[in-house]
Amino acid sequence: MMYVDFHLHCAPPDGVRGLVSSPARIAVPFFSIQRLPDAAAEDVLAAAAGLDVSGAAALGEVGLDRRLAVPMARQIELLEALLDRAGGDLPVVIHCVRAYPELNAVLKSRRNRILLHRFNGSPEEYRRQRDAGRLISQSPHELATRNFEDFVLESDAETDAFFDYAAFYLMAAERLGVEAELLAERMNRRFDEFIGVKK
Numbered sequence: 001m002m003y004v005d006f007h008l009h010c011a012p013p014d015g016v017r018g019l020v021s022s023p024a025r026i027a028v029p030f031f032s033i034q035r036l037p038d039a040a041a042e043d044v045l046a047a048a049a050g051l052d053v054s055g056a057a058a059l060g061e062v063g064l065d066r067r068l069a070v071p072m073a074r075q076i077e078l079l080e081a082l083l084d085r086a087g088g089d090l091p092v093v094i095h096c097v098r099a100y101p102e103l104n105a106v107l108k109s110r111r112n113r114i115l116l117h118r119f120n121g122s123p124e125e126y127r128r129q130r131d132a133g134r135l136i137s138q139s140p141h142e143l144a145t146r147n148f149e150d151f152v153l154e155s156d157a158e159t160d161a162f163f164d165y166a167a168f169y170l171m172a173a174e175r176l177g178v179e180a181e182l183l184a185e186r187m188n189r190r191f192d193e194f195i196g197v198k199k
């Protein structure tokens, strides 16, 4: 059984296909080029112009974070500039903390496939995002505290310390009332669809 990890920050272990989020290109099968909203504290246009998406399977994580001291208007400016630079074909991994109205306004006119990394919004926001066709991604933390009926799985692992994928998949499979094997197949299919892997 091949596990899938939709978002992590280090090379995945054997037996796991993962989308690795990194500020620069790295030697893994699937990497996502990351620009955190903190970068809006600096020159926004320069930060976007420096983005090199060549070889990247996705853009992200990028997004909006209400906890930061950086004004929301500047974060929005950076996000727009990064999305412009990446173009409409690249899937996007979004980091969003308490800024869904602003995020939805930004994404309204975009056609990129979207994954909401560690989504922890309200049930209403969940339905809005699902209706917009976006992927809701959950790490063990959200899985333990939320109860959505449709989601994809991520570890958000920062280091190559042991992460128990078997236990994680079992927990998610029990929640959904399916076999872990079936869940893994489903995750692989959705990963291919999100990344745009041709079969």
Ligand SMILES: [Zn+2]
Binding pocket: 007, 008, 009, 021, 061, 156
């Ligand atoms: Zn992350």
